[in-house]
Amino acid sequence: MANNRVTTAADETVRVDQIRKSYGPVLAVDGLSFTGSAGEVLGLLGPNGAGKTTAIRVLTTILSPDTGGFAIAGVPGTQPTRIRERIGVLPESAGYPDQQTGLEFLTYYGELFGRRRAEARKMGRELLEEIGLGERASSRIGAYSRGMRQRLGIVRALINDPSVVFFDEPTLGLDPAGQRQVLRLIASIAKERGTTVILTTHLLSEVEETCSRVLILNRGKMIAEGTVGEVTRQASAPRRARFRVAPEQRDRAAEMMRVQAGVREVALVGDRSDSLTVTFDRGGAELTETPAELARLVDALADGNIAILAFELEGARLSDAFLAMTGEEV
Amino acid sequence: MEATAEQATPKAVPAPRARPAWAVVALQELRDLWLYGRGLPLALGFSALLSVVTYLAASNQSLNFLEVHEAVNLALQVGVAVGAIITLLTAADAISGERERGTLESLLLTPAPRRDLVVGKLLAALSVWLVLFVITIPYLWFLGRNVGAVADALGAGATVGTLVALSLASLGIIISALTSTNRLSLSISLFVLLALFAPTQFPTGAQSGWFGDFLLRVNPISAALHWMGKVVVDGHSWGHDADWLISPISAGVVLTAIAVLAAPRWMRLRGGSPG
Numbered sequence: 001m002a003n004n005r006v007t008t009a010a011d012e013t014v015r016v017d018q019i020r021k022s023y024g025p026v027l028a029v030d031g032l033s034f035t036g037s038a039g040e041v042l043g044l045l046g047p048n049g050a051g052k053t054t055a056i057r058v059l060t061t062i063l064s065p066d067t068g069g070f071a072i073a074g075v076p077g078t079q080p081t082r083i084r085e086r087i088g089v090l091p092e093s094a095g096y097p098d099q100q101t102g103l104e105f106l107t108y109y110g111e112l113f114g115r116r117r118a119e120a121r122k123m124g125r126e127l128l129e130e131i132g133l134g135e136r137a138s139s140r141i142g143a144y145s146r147g148m149r150q151r152l153g154i155v156r157a158l159i160n161d162p163s164v165v166f167f168d169e170p171t172l173g174l175d176p177a178g179q180r181q182v183l184r185l186i187a188s189i190a191k192e193r194g195t196t197v198i199l200t201t202h203l204l205s206e207v208e209e210t211c212s213r214v215l216i217l218n219r220g221k222m223i224a225e226g227t228v229g230e231v232t233r234q235a236s237a238p239r240r241a242r243f244r245v246a247p248e249q250r251d252r253a254a255e256m257m258r259v260q261a262g263v264r265e266v267a268l269v270g271d272r273s274d275s276l277t278v279t280f281d282r283g284g285a286e287l288t289e290t291p292a293e294l295a296r297l298v299d300a301l302a303d304g305n306i307a308i309l310a311f312e313l314e315g316a317r318l319s320d321a322f323l324a325m326t327g328e329e330v
Numbered sequence: 331m332e333a334t335a336e337q338a339t340p341k342a343v344p345a346p347r348a349r350p351a352w353a354v355v356a357l358q359e360l361r362d363l364w365l366y367g368r369g370l371p372l373a374l375g376f377s378a379l380l381s382v383v384t385y386l387a388a389s390n391q392s393l394n395f396l397e398v399h400e401a402v403n404l405a406l407q408v409g410v411a412v413g414a415i416i417t418l419l420t421a422a423d424a425i426s427g428e429r430e431r432g433t434l435e436s437l438l439l440t441p442a443p444r445r446d447l448v449v450g451k452l453l454a455a456l457s458v459w460l461v462l463f464v465i466t467i468p469y470l471w472f473l474g475r476n477v478g479a480v481a482d483a484l485g486a487g488a489t490v491g492t493l494v495a496l497s498l499a500s501l502g503i504i505i506s507a508l509t510s511t512n513r514l515s516l517s518i519s520l521f522v523l524l525a526l527f528a529p530t531q532f533p534t535g536a537q538s539g540w541f542g543d544f545l546l547r548v549n550p551i552s553a554a555l556h557w558m559g560k561v562v563v564d565g566h567s568w569g570h571d572a573d574w575l576i577s578p579i580s581a582g583v584v585l586t587a588i589a590v591l592a593a594p595r596w597m598r599l600r601g602g603s604p605g
Contacts, residue, residue, distance in 0.1 A: 084441040
């Protein structure tokens with residue numbers, strides 16, 4: 001590693017400093033830097049191939065960075081074994097031994113983290129109770145549903161009581177209920193244990209609820225960092241307003257709105273005959289809570305004797321910011 | 331009554347130490363292999379095969395086609411050869427299997443030294459040989475019980491078989507660490523095994539002369555089986571043909587050293603790649 005001079009502040013559990021990692025000619029991570037604190041949930045977002053998994057593999061010591069340095073829980077990246085003692089990881093597409101029981105699986109990993117068998121077994125049982133799998137402790141993992149396996153993987157990452165946990169796509173392949181359950185569990189880990197959580201996911205709407213900060217990666221580079229609000233403002237993502245008018249006036253309303261300055265697009269809402277969505281040209285920080293464009297639209301519709309039955313200015317969404325920054329849909 | 335110092339501060343019972351990682355891995359692998367895995371079916375199949383071989387050897391012995399020591403040697407050679415094959419195939423699944431099932435990354439993310447992971451898996455693979463050898467014992471006793479050939483056969487079989495099994499288990503671990511898929515690991519292992527066993531199937535003419543002799547001696551399996559035959563059939567002392575053990579011992583030492591010292595470095599997410 002080129003840079004070993006990494007400092008760690010008292011409340012800082014993660015410090016990443018200009019990490020670079022390439023696979024032959026392909027640069028997977030390019031100058032990634034960020035910090036994380038105790039109790040924080042950091043969302044690492046990006047399209048496929050953005051370098052999220054590589055970044056996590058570097059920080060979890062599975063891969064060595066080409067250049068740059070990092071420290072986890074105060075331990076520099078040059079001491080991988082000590083880092084592994086302090087982190088928990090749920091890798092992307094983690095496999096599970098079908099023939100083992102949930103309790104046996106957790107006991108095994110507890111022992112690999114240096115716990116005595118009885119202690120590891122006790123901790124395994126407690127963790128299974130915590131995620132509602134206490135009654136399935138003695139069932140084979142092969143008989144677990146995908147959601148149950150994923151929850152098992154999450155608590156496996158907690159068997160060593162880590163300072164920092166990494167969850168790489170923990171909601172992959174889960175149904176919406178399973179996704180919500182897993183994200184709630186992740187949020188509680190940060191809140192109740194004071195653990196730093198670094199999470200990669202494609203579920204941007206859930207990230208908005210779960211993550212205290214997000215980092216957006218694209219082609220190995222970090223292109224945005226901050227709270228969801230900060231990132232959406234940085235991205236200048238376009239904002240939208242939704243109007244409801246009388247069905248017979250909808251088409252005329254759409255025509256009137258399309259010719260107004262500052263309006264990028266007017267679209268019908270699904271198969272509803274009375275609703276229209278207006279997308280403004282400006283977005284993010286440029287567009288304040290009471291945009292002049294909106295006032296102009298309301299005036300224009302009033303002048304045209306079109307009754308506005310309802311309207312709603314939508315908040316700037318992370319998905320819009322993501323699209324604006326990476327050019328890719330999630 | 332005045333309390334003595336010992337009573338006042340009861341002697342602290344030392345907390346049991348956590349097991350070393352290699353022991354944790356070995357015990358889990360043993361459970362996976364013998365309680366849930368293919369260990370028992372393989373042992374059952376091995377036992378059935380040995381029953382057939384023993385029946386044939388005993389029949390030939392009764393018909394005076396086969397001398398008692400030759401019958402014992404035949405059963406022992408089958409036991410050692412098949413035991414070694416199964417040990418190799420078990421070891422060949424050790425790392426590439428974890429890789430394929432997606433469980434390797436989680437193992438690598440523990441603070442357990444990679445060498446301990448390899449040693450634990452190697453020991454579990456060797457347990458296959460141990461169990462299969464124990465299964466062989468009653469068959470050898472049945473064939474050689476009347477002529478006192480059993481003790482020599484067991485001693486020679488245990489020595490040579492353990493050497494061969496250690497070499498092949500180490501080889502399996504090395505191949506498994508280097509290959510990206512389980513299928514490739516098993517295919518390469520089987521190919522190497524066939525190459526190693528080929529000289530034992532050469533016609534007698536091809537095994538004579540200096541080149542035939544060299545081929546037999548340099549190949550650890552043919553050399554080991556040859557030495558075993560000399561002890562069991564010809565009644566030679568263990569030291570009489572000890573030069574035949576040079577290649578089995580060398581292979582055992584070299585392959586085990588590579589498996590324990592180098593294979594941990596090759597234990598990566600993708601076989602043969604930096605990742």
